Amino acid sequence: MSYKQKIQSEIKNAVNGLAVEIIVEKPRQKEHGDAATNIAMVLAKSQKKNPLDIANEIKEKLKANTTLISSIDIAKPGFLNFTVSDSALIESLMDVYTLRENYGYVQNEVKEKILVEYVSANPTGDLHLGHGRQAVIGSCLVNLLSKAGYKLSSEFYINDYGEQIAKLSETSWAIYEKSNGKEVIWSEDFYPEEGISPYVKKVLEKASLPITKEELGEKVKAFILESQKELLSSCQVTFDQWFSETSLHKNKAVEEVLKRLKEKNVTYEKEGALWFKAEEFGDVRDRVLIRSDKRPTYLLADIAYHIDKINRGFKKLVTVWGADHHGQEVSLKGGLKALGYDSEILEIVFVQLVSLKQHGQEVKMSKRAGTVITVDEVLSEVGPDAFRYFLIESHSNNRMVFDIDLAKKQDKDNPVYYIQYAHARCCSIFRQYKELNPEEKFDFDNPELLINLLKVDKEERSATKDLILKILDFPEEVVLAAKNRAPNRIANYLKELAGDFHQFYTICRVITKDPNLTKSRLALVEALEITISNGLCILGITAPESM
RNA sequence: GCGCCCGUAGCUCAGUGGAUAGAGCAACCGCCUUCUAAGCGGUCGGUCGGACGUUCGAAUCGUCUCGGGCGCGCCA
Numbered sequence: 001m002s003y004k005q006k007i008q009s010e011i012k013n014a015v016n017g018l019a020v021e022i023i024v025e026k027p028r029q030k031e032h033g034d035a036a037t038n039i040a041m042v043l044a045k046s047q048k049k050n051p052l053d054i055a056n057e058i059k060e061k062l063k064a065n066t067t068l069i070s071s072i073d074i075a076k077p078g079f080l081n082f083t084v085s086d087s088a089l090i091e092s093l094m095d096v097y098t099l100r101e102n103y104g105y106v107q108n109e110v111k112e113k114i115l116v117e118y119v120s121a122n123p124t125g126d127l128h129l130g131h132g133r134q135a136v137i138g139s140c141l142v143n144l145l146s147k148a149g150y151k152l153s154s155e156f157y158i159n160d161y162g163e164q165i166a167k168l169s170e171t172s173w174a175i176y177e178k179s180n181g182k183e184v185i186w187s188e189d190f191y192p193e194e195g196i197s198p199y200v201k202k203v204l205e206k207a208s209l210p211i212t213k214e215e216l217g218e219k220v221k222a223f224i225l226e227s228q229k230e231l232l233s234s235c236q237v238t239f240d241q242w243f244s245e246t247s248l249h250k251n252k253a254v255e256e257v258l259k260r261l262k263e264k265n266v267t268y269e270k271e272g273a274l275w276f277k278a279e280e281f282g283d284v285r286d287r288v289l290i291r292s293d294k295r296p297t298y299l300l301a302d303i304a305y306h307i308d309k310i311n312r313g314f315k316k317l318v319t320v321w322g323a324d325h326h327g328q329e330v331s332l333k334g335g336l337k338a339l340g341y342d343s344e345i346l347e348i349v350f351v352q353l354v355s356l357k358q359h360g361q362e363v364k365m366s367k368r369a370g371t372v373i374t375v376d377e378v379l380s381e382v383g384p385d386a387f388r389y390f391l392i393e394s395h396s397n398n399r400m401v402f403d404i405d406l407a408k409k410q411d412k413d414n415p416v417y418y419i420q421y422a423h424a425r426c427c428s429i430f431r432q433y434k435e436l437n438p439e440e441k442f443d444f445d446n447p448e449l450l451i452n453l454l455k456v457d458k459e460e461r462s463a464t465k466d467l468i469l470k471i472l473d474f475p476e477e478v479v480l481a482a483k484n485r486a487p488n489r490i491a492n493y494l495k496e497l498a499g500d501f502h503q504f505y506t507i508c509r510v511i512t513k514d515p516n517l518t519k520s521r522l523a524l525v526e527a528l529e530i531t532i533s534n535g536l537c538i539l540g541i542t543a544p545e546s547m
Numbered sequence: 548g549c550g551c552c553c554g555u556a557g558c559u560c561a562g563u564g565g566a567u568a569g570a571g572c573a574a575c576c577g578c579c580u581u582c583u584a585a586g587c588g589g590u591c592g593g594u595c596g597g598a599c600g601u602u603c604g605a606a607u608c609g610u611c612u613c614g615g616g617c618g619c620g621c622c623a
Contacts, residue, residue, distance in 0.1 A: 029566065038565065041603060051603075076566070077603055122623070163622055273621050284550065284619055291621040298623050326551050327618045352552065353617070357559085394560060397552060399616060401559065406572085415571065417585050425583065432582050480563055492561055495570075506578095506587045525582095547585065 002472060003084045003092045006068055007035050011080075014061040015039065026469065030462075033073060033081035034089075034469060040078040051078025086454045089465070090447050092472050096527040097445035104474040104534050106149035113151045115309055116142050118320035119232065120157040123225040124168045125195045127232075128365065129354045129402060130322055132375040135237040136391040136540075137351055138320040140487035143538045145318075148482030153314070154239045157305060160221060161245040162298065167191060168224075169217025175200045176216055199224055231376055235384040236540035248304050254296055257304040257339070258289060266338045276300075281334030284327075299328070303335035306346060316345055318485070320396075323352045349485055352399040354391075373404065382407045382414075385541045389416035392539055393491050415495065419532065420544050422498035426529035427545040429510050433522060436511070444523040452520040456508075463507040467500045467524065471531050478538070487538065494535045501528055 008024045015022075027036045040055035047054060055074045063072055070085040096103045118138025121131050138154070146152040159165075171190040175197050178184045186193070203219045204211075211219075225242075232238070248254050258274075261267050266277045272292030276299070279286050289300045309317050321328075326348075333343035356363045356373055363371045379387050390407050393415070394400045406414065433440070444450075453464050474493070481489040510521040533543040 023563090023565095025563085025565085027566075028562095028568085032566070036565085038604090041565090044603075079566070159623065167622095271621080275621095288621045293621080295621085297621070302623095322617095323552065324617055325623080328623085329551085350552075350617095355616090398560080399553065403559070403572095406559085414585085418571085421583080421585050425586085429582050476563095484563075488561085489563095492570090495561085499570080502586055503588095505582085509582070511582050547583080 002095075002475065003068070003088050004035055004476075006088070007037075007082055007084075010062055010065060010068065011037060011039055011058065014058045015043065026473065027081065032075065032079070033071075034084040035082045037080050037082075038078070040080060044078065054078065055080050086451060087447070089468055089472075090450045090453070093450065093468060093524075093527060094445065094447065095475075096471065096530055097523075100530055101534065103530050104478050105147040106475075106479065109149040111148075111150045112315035113153070113313060114145055114316040114318055115153050115155060115312070115314040116145070116318045116320070117155045117157055117309075119237070120159065121228065122159045122164045123221050123228065124164050125191060125224065126372075126374040126376060127228055129356070129373045129375060129378060130351075130365065132235075132378070132387070133354050133391045133396075133400070134320050134322060134351045135232055135235070135375070136388050137349070137396050137487065139237045140388075140392050140490075140539055141318065141320070141349070141485060143540060144478070144482050144487050144490065147478055147538055150316075150482075153241070155241045155243050156239045158225065158242055158244045158246075159298075160225070161249060161301065162295070165217070165221060168196070168221060169213060171196050172200045172203075172216050172220045173213045176204065176211075179204075196220070199227070231379070235375075235379055235387055243305070245301055245305070248301055248308065249296070253304045253308060254301050257307060257335075258296070258300060260339055261289070261303075261335070264338050276331065276335060276338075278331045278334050281330065281337055283330040283334055287331045299331055299335070302328075302332055303339075306332065306336060307339070307341070310341060310345070314345075316347065318347050318349060320349045320351060323350045326350055347485075349396055351396045354400055354402050357401050357403040358405065373402075378402075378404065378407060385420070386414055386416050388539060388541055389414075389419075389491065392488055395486060395488050416541065417547070418502075419494045419498045419536070420542070421547055422501045423529060423532045423536070423543045424545060424547040425501070425505060426525045426532070429525055430522070430529075433511055433518075442522070442526070444519040445526070449516060450520050450523055452516045453524055456517070460508050463500075463504045464524070467504045467528065470497050470500045471527055474531050474535065490535055490538050494532060494539075497528070497532065497535070501532075 004024045004026070008022050011022050011024070022037060022039055024035050024037050027033060040051040040058065043049070043054050044051040052074060055078050058080060059072045059074060062069060066085065068085060068088045069082050071083040073081040075081055099107070116138060118141075119127075119131055119135050121127055127135070142152055142154045167189060168191065170187070171193070174184045174186065174190060175193060199220050200216070203216065203223050207216070207219060229242075261276065266280065267289060268275050268277065273288045274290035275286045276289050277286055287299055288297050290296055306317065329348050333346060336343045336346065354365065356365060356371065365372050382390070386407060390402065453468070454461055456464065477489060477493045481487055508521065510518065510525055512518050536543045
């Protein structure tokens with residue numbers, strides 16, 4: 001139990017369960033102590049009392065507990081500000097050593113099964129940076145939610161059916177014909193030649209000739225899919241399942257859903273097509289399910305796909321989509337509702353688009369203007385760690401500008417190094433200590449020893465305490481980030497944590513002539529190393545031992 | 548026109564309804580004979596787009612408004 005939770009339960013006792021919710025938070029200002037609560041102001045109204053009086057009453061009841069709280073102050077409108085005792089602080093820190101590689105993660109709490117679906121790009125070309133952002137955010141969400149106690153599964157929905165694939169096949173064939181010296185009429189509907197051509201070439205190198213249009217299309221599709229898989233896994237983006245859209249058509253799942261929708265009377269025919277009464281479910285217009293040429297739409301297959309997910313026993317479906325797809329949300333949920341499913345179990349995380357900054361100029365990504373930046377291009381220049389960090393750093397709801405020149409820099413301007421460097425510094429200190437004391441065993445994590453951390457001069461004590469408090473924030477940070485589906489919070493937290501450490505490092509020498517102080521500081525460094533490494537693990541970024 | 552997202556320092560962005568809004572970059576000034584200077588300290592920089600409202604308290608919640616991005620296909 002954290003010191004905040006302990007204080008919270010003390011307050012609960014003090015107010016005899018009067019309040020609905022007791023909020024204990026770390027104040028922004030240091031002068032306001034280590035923990036604060038607004039409970040007196042919350043209670044003031046219902047109790048018809050002055051908040052300062054209520055605060056005083058609570059203070060009187062709590063001040064006896066000196067093992068937990070060393071002082072209580074009451075401030076302006078009615079805040080109660082607590083200073084936690086050194087021993088309680090050290091006691092909280094012991095969690096880090098007992099939990100180690102599980103520190104910060106939710107323990108022994110089995111929550112529901114969640115399926116996270118993300119990227120789900122068409123196998124019709126290179127992944128662009130927008131996909132890259134979705135890939136990184138999705139994979140971090142998977143890590144984060146699983147560390148927050150959920151049972152996780154991840155999935156890539158392969159859009160290997162329909163119009164885009166037909167286009168791919170036509171484009172590939174045209175490229176092939178052209179390479180054989182035939183005159184080809186290049187349709188405007190084709191994919192850009194330079195995007196597909198390299199794939200076609202590679203396929204043809206291995207393929208046995210002659211080849212039919214269908215065979216070529218299939219092979220190019222499979223090859224592109226394989227390339228995407230490899231590329232994604234090279235930056236720690238992996239999936240438990242690769243789910244083929246085509247399979248839903250083959251196993252009649254799409255047909256079955258259509259039948260059920262018809263039975264529910266939410267469809268009608270118009271202009272030779274079959275429509276879904278999406279407007280009845282809040283959509284801006286009705287949507288086509290079966291085109292006039294009898295081919296099913298993406299929407300129909302997507303409804304079938306989500307029903308398949310539900311049938312597999314998932315209680316929560318998190319889907320990561322590019323923001324340009326937000327218009328599809330209502331119709332998909334409408335389809336599920338129409339068939340009696342609880343559409344609330346589907347939660348879509350929209351990732352805003354990425355624009356680019358190059359040579360100080362912002363450029364919109366556009367296929368036509370030739371300013372599409374691929375995952376491959378950036379990843380090969382900056383490496384997986386910086387790639388992931390850049391794309392996870394800002395909230396998915398925010399449009400982000402990817403500064404290519406900065407990402408390519410690979411020097412100290414690159415923020416990921418700030419965090420990694422903190423970890424490397426920890427490791428370096430341990431290397432030094434081991435060299436000096438080859439026989440020493442590292443079992444410094446006992447409270448009697450650790451209390452030495454805080455028995456130092458004012459400046460050192462302040463830097464040390466800041467670092468301890470920040471380390472202790474980690475578990476709450478994980479829970480909050482998971483709850484808000486905001487893995488970027490972890491990146492932010494780690495930046496602050498690294499900052500507190502760099503400051504500590506500058507002020508406090510770890511290896512000193514005082515053996516007890518040295519050992520206690522080594523233990524703190526170890527706690528930090530564990531915390532950074534567990535945080536980076538959520539982000540899928542390596543924690544280097546030296547840099 | 549309607550819907551979704553965003554608007555915070557010159558730039559890129561943090562910021563679970565709390566107290567004096569924070570980083571990084573850029574600019575300027577300092578700090579390496581001791582654990583990695585990929586670091587630390589300092590200066591400069593803000594009517595949190597605007598208005599009104601809810602609240603003891605609003606960058607955060609609500610309404611309106613202005614600005615930007617995206618969407619409103621028998622494409623996905």
